[in-house]
Structures are given as structure tokens and as C-alpha cells.
Amino acid sequence: MAKRDYYEVLGVSKDASPDEIKKAYRKIAMANHPDTHPGDKAAEERFKEASEAYEVLSDPKKKQQYDTFGFGGLGSDGGGFQQGFADFSDIFGSGGFSDIFGSFFSGGGSRRGAQYHGTPGQSLRYDLTIDFLDAVHGVKKEISFSHKVKCSACSGTGGTGRKTCPTCGGTGRIQQGGGFFSITKTCPSCHGTGSILEKPCATCRGTGLERKTERLSVNIPAGVDTGSRLTLRGKGDAGENGGPDGDLVIFITVRDDKYFFRDGQDVYLQIPISITQAALGAELYVPTIDGGQIKVTVAPNTESGRLLRVKGKGFPAVNSTERGNMFIRLHVQTPKHISLKARKMLKDLSMELGETDHPEPMDYEA
Ligand SMILES: [Zn+2]
Ligand SMILES: [Zn+2]
Known part of the structure; x- marks a missing residue:
């Protein structure tokens, strides 16, 4: 498939401002986000295509290269677009229940074509931080969050005596103005x-929804x-008038x-060994992320950094x-x-080993 022009992908003109580019990307990304379209390859492609375009057009240097040389100016990888969307936090907002995120999941264009009436409920973001070692085996977490649910007073109907709207005659839309310029x-x-x-419900004033704080026990997988x-499907805001419920999306940190650090599935740990252990070799017990210890063998003549x-x-x-x-x-x-004794022994050792004060330089990488 031929690559589409980045401006065309985002639907903006060549002289669009950075803000217009950002808005255009956000609209497409929101409408095609993989979280709201699980398994939808076409949406995923649109999302990736738009993300790649945004990656280039939002970077003044890459944008200039692209404007001047087209795709050829960006190298073979098309601008170094990173897969995944961890770095688009400024687009999707962060922290708490983000408004941007809410509207992004609320549907509008993104769920067009689905078989429902009414307004879909907003999906909500929940930020959850867990301990390093809890990520090894998984953990159960209690979360508390507020969302809109069906009004208990009217069972979500919004009231009684539903009838066709006299203003629009039931179409939901009205014409304004006349002649050529009616909208x-x-x-x-x-x-x-x-x-x-x-008779709209007094509790929810006809919306059929009320806000409720809910506690949930969530299993965070290993x-x-x-x-x-x-x-969590359906745990966001309830839909209105039969619209689908939104989801609750938990963002994990x-x-x-203090000692372990992680790179993907691999884990790193630094252990000190003494000069005698390094010289003679040793067997050491080292902690693991499972909470136990393992025996490791340090070979004789081990250099620092091995x-x-x-x-x-x-x-x-x-x-x-x-596992990694x-x-x-x-x-x-x-x-x-x-100690004085150790100092003397080390001096004797230095003599015994024939250490020199004219060391030979060595390979820097060794
Ligand atoms: Zn109406
Ligand atoms: Zn009600």
C-alpha cells in the first residue's frame, strides 16, 4: 500500500499550526484507539498511520525535512515512529479522571455504526501505582472510584410519560434559518x-443517571x-437512553x-564482592525477586563489572x-x-604477587 501524505492523513493543510495538528491527531487517535476497538485491524491501521504522521509533523525538525524531501527525508524507517503510545501522555492527558480521556472514550465518532440508540457512557481512567515486587506475582488491589450509574429512583428511565418531542417531531434535529443557508x-x-x-425524575432530573462511588477488588496480573x-468492561459511566456503558481503564505504574531494576522481562541486580572473592572465586547467596535466594558461583579471577x-x-x-x-x-x-594486621598482610601479598608501579595500559573495553 502506498504511503499517504501525512497532511492528508491528519486532514490538515500544509500551513496548519502546531495546535491544529495536535487537535487533528487527537481526534483521529481518539476515534480509532485500540482500547476502544479491540481486534479492529482497520482502526488500528488508522491509529498507527495518524500516530506516525503526528510524530513527524509535531517535530519541527522532522516536519521541515518532510516538507522539503517528503518521505525520503526521513530515512528508511519513516521518521523513527515508536510503536506503542506510552509517549503520547500530553495528548491523552494524565492524572486522575482525565477529561480528555473521558471524551476520547465517550464514543461520538469512535463507535459510529454500532447497533445502539442513546449516548454511550464515558470510559474513565484510573491511575494505580503498585510495588515493584507485587508486579512479580500479581496482586489484588482495592480501588475506589466514582462513576455514573443508572438512577436508582427511576431505574434509569429518567422519569415517566415519555413522548415524542414536539419541537423536532422525534427526529432529534431541527433546521435553522431558511433558503440556501439553513443549517x-x-x-x-x-x-x-x-x-x-x-414527569422527569426528581433525583436525576431526567438524565436517568446518578453518581455513585464504588469499591472494586481488582486482580493485577503478574x-x-x-x-x-x-x-474493566462496562465499569465506566453508564450509557444514556440505552447507550452502551463505558469502561474503566486502569493505568499501571x-x-x-531500591536494588532491582527491570528492563522488560529481565531484572538486574548489582552485588559487591571482595578482592579476595574476586581473585579466588566464591559461592554467594543472592536475593531474587521471588523473595528467596539463589546460590551463584563467582569464578576465580573475576573482573569488576562481570x-x-x-x-x-x-x-x-x-x-x-x-520468565525473563x-x-x-x-x-x-x-x-x-x-586493620594494622590486614594492612601488613596486604603489603606482603602485594610483594608476593610482584605488583608493579609501572602498569601496562589495557584495552578500554575490557
Ligand atoms: Zn426534540
Ligand atoms: Zn432518576
């Missing part, structure tokens, strides 16, 4: 639903990492550990038992406190 807009009496209530998302690999002691993949590896970096540490 169609959403009916202000029924807000586009085509019907009105003779292997999640910062940037992982969990979607995993806290750093990496030992322990297979299968890294993180599991989400929904898989396959653990890498132990050995750091040779000189003794901190040296």
Missing part, C-alpha cells in the same frame, strides 16, 4: 434523543509494568525497587509463565576498614 442542529428540547418526559493498562546470567529468574510475561532472566553485576569492592 441543521441538535434539537435543544430533547438533546437529540427525539423524545421528552412529561508481569505488569509501568504503562500496562487493564480494561510500578514503583522502583555479568552473571541466571535463567528464568526475571519477570513473567502477562498471561504467560515464561536475572543479571547479576559483580562489583569488586576494596575493603573499607583495614
